[in-house]
Amino acid sequence: MSPESHDQAPGPPECGTAESEVPTASPYARSYPSGGFTVVEVLGEIDMATAGALAEHLDAVTAGRAPQVLVDLRRVTFFDCSGLRVLCRADRRAKERGGSLRLVSDQPRIHRLLRASGLLSRFPPLPALPPPSRPGSAPPPLPPR
Numbered sequence: 001m002s003p004e005s006h007d008q009a010p011g012p013p014e015c016g017t018a019e020s021e022v023p024t025a026s027p028y029a030r031s032y033p034s035g036g037f038t039v040v041e042v043l044g045e046i047d048m049a050t051a052g053a054l055a056e057h058l059d060a061v062t063a064g065r066a067p068q069v070l071v072d073l074r075r076v077t078f079f080d081c082s083g084l085r086v087l088c089r090a091d092r093r094a095k096e097r098g099g100s101l102r103l104v105s106d107q108p109r110i111h112r113l114l115r116a117s118g119l120l121s122r123f124p125p126l127p128a129l130p131p132p133s134r135p136g137s138a139p140p141p142l143p144p145r
Contacts, residue, residue: 023060028053031061034070035132039104041072046083054083058090058101067099070129073110084117091122104129 023031028050031040038061046054061069071087073079087103094101105111105125114120 023057026053026057029057031057034129037068037070037130039070039072039129041075042079042083043075045078046076046086047078047080048082051082051086055086055089058086059093062090062093062097062099062101065097065099067094067097067101069094069099069101070126071101071103072129073103073105073125074107076105076107076110079110079113081117084113084119087123088119102126 023029025031028044028046029040029042031038033039040054040057040061042054044050058069058071061067069090071090076083087101091101103110103114103123103125104127106127111120111125114123114125
């Protein structure tokens with residue numbers, strides 16, 4: 001069964017989070033604005049027990065109109081299919097709202113997981129965060145998927 005088939009699974013209830021509102025940090029994720037994007041920095045181990053904390057952040061940052069989200073996985077020490085399911089759901093939510101979600105990872109093990117799960121073409125990782133743009137300007141363009 002592919003991760004996309006679980007995209008419709010119930011999650012935390014949708015909230016009226018404003019586009020500029022950033023969720024409270026947790027031991028597993030923190031979010032901050034950077035150059036027209038919302039960066040969700042993922043920390044530590046993301047598995048069945050901790051994926052909910054990541055899902056809360058991604059639900060909040062994809063709740064607004066046209067969310068531009070970068071999920072930074074460079075500080076992740078473990079990531080399994082529970083995390084992939086959360087990423088697939090957040091990507092679908094962002095696209096439904098006219099936005100996008102991209103991954104940032106320089107870790108070969110994350111790339112292997114994406115390749116093995118068939119999600120590398122859906123989530124081609126950027127090696128680093130793009131440089132911040134000037135205030136009031138559009139976010140810098142990302143390399144194409």
